[in-house]
Amino acid sequence: MCGAPAQTPTLPPGIDLSKETVIYGVVTDQDGAPVPSAYVRLLDSSGDFTAEVVTSATGxxxxxxxxxxxxxxxxHRTGAARKAVHALEAGLVEAPLILE
Amino acid sequence: MSRADVLVSADWAEQNLNAPGVVFVEVDEDTTAYDGGHLPGAVKLDWKTELQDQVRRDFVNKEQFEALLSSKGIGSDDTVILYGGNNNWFAAYAYWYFKLYGHQNVKLLDGGRKKWELDGRELSKDVPERPQTQYTAKDQDTSIRAFRDEVLDAIGQKNLIDVRSPDEFAGRLLAPAHLPQEQSQRGGHIPTALNVPWSKAANEDGTFKSDEDLRKLYAEAGLDEGRDTIAYCRIGERSSHTWFALHELLGHPHVKNYDGSWTEYGSLVGVPIEKDV
Structure with a gap:
């Protein structure tokens, strides 16, 4: 992602980033290409499921x-990945994922 | 009731896509998922605009349900195979809803859309044309639907299972984390409820765990098999998944889904709420 402009997520209207903690990113393959239709899970600090989304056409x-x-x-049918994320306060937290 | 009566595998589904008397129905939270590709021949049901009354907060009535299914080309005797995204949350909700209106032959595709996609199976953008039917529904079977007064009376008396994530149970989140968190209702859970997140009943590919694993899960959580059970979540879709596991897979006789769930309970004036754990 060297030199690439910072990615910002598309948010629904009316989202207050002083209250919402938005963890977002792009899933890419080893070559850096975005991966659509990957299943991304958010697990809490105990490893319990909190939510799952499917990546968009742009990953x-x-x-x-x-x-x-x-x-x-x-x-994803072509690979998987796992990553820890620390959100210190409300706002945007970027967490790109690369399939292994 | 056995697993084969209520669940079909992706292999079975693939071999029966065109079988007479079998209708595949996709039900999703993201209702545009169907448009991007679905099981060949499947029709779409929109849980929000088609299964909910568009003015009052309630389901469509029996006549509206009959008109809806007739227009989709689904017959009362058809075997309906439901599937969807979100690990089948909304498909399980539709399953419970079909049972509420007395549809006999309804099954879930184990693993739903997720397993189908992870397996790399065929998806189609073609929308099938099914001839109109004369669908007849039965009156609502309220032996599987719980309302708020019954839930209040159940505190300390029946098994209450809160199937939301631990963070929602403790009041730290108000919705599953793919949705914005700012909501009008208070955070927390119904006193005496056990927290058994729906996700513990499923494998990571979205299929249900084995009967043995499910029995162990609810036994270890402290579910009293001698008592009736009410399951709830935020809007009643994840609790349909757990209702399915308890009532359809494990055969517990008296299990209700509280579809008002936390968006109703957490907005009621004066009811008891517990926070943290």
């Missing part, structure tokens, strides 16, 4: 969480 995903420690887990 994007987005969660409305809360400050804390989370884990992202992605599943």
């Amino acid at each position: 994007d995903f987005r969660f409305f969480a809360a400050p804390g420690t989370w884990t992202l887990s992605v599943l």
Whole structure:
């Protein structure tokens, strides 16, 4: 992603980023190409399921969480990945995922 | 009731896409998912605009349900195979809804859209044309639907199962995290409710866990099999998934789904709420 402009998620209208903790990113393959239709899970600090979304045509995903420690887990027929995310406060938290 | 009576595998589905008397129906939270590709021959049901009354907060009535299914080309004797995204949340909700209106032959596709996609099976954008039918529904079977007064009376008396995530149960989140969190209702859970998240009943590919694993899950959570059970979540779709596991897979006789769920309970004036755990 060197030199690429910062990615920002598409948000529904009226979202107050002083209250919402938005964890978002793009799922890409080893070559950096975005992966649509990947299943991304948000797990809480105990590893319990909190939500799941399917990536868009551009590989994007987005969660409305809360400050804390989370884990992202992605599943696609071509690969999988897992990553810890620390959200210190409300606002945008970017967490790109690369399939392994 | 056995697993084969209520669930079909992706392999079975693939072999029966064109079988006479079998109708595949996709029900999703993201109602545009169908348009991007669905099981070949499947019709779409929109849980929000077609299964909900568009003015009052309630389901469509019996006559409206009959008109809806007739227009979709679904017959009262057809075997309806429901599937969808979100690990079948809304498909399970539709399953419970079909049972509420007395449809006999209805099954879930185990793993729903997710397993189908992860397996790399065929998706089609063609919308089938099915001839209009004369669907007849039965009166609502309220032995599987709980209302708020019954839920209040159940505190400390029946099994209450809150199937939301631990963070929602504790009041730290007000909705599953793919949705914005700002909501009007208070956070927390109904006193005496057990927290058994729906996700514990499913494998990561969206299929249901084995009967043995499910029995163990609810036993370890402290579910009293000698008591009636009411399951709830935020709007009644995830609790339909757990209702399916308890009532249809494990055969517990007295299980209700509280479709008002937290969006109703958490907005009621004066009712008891517990927070944290």
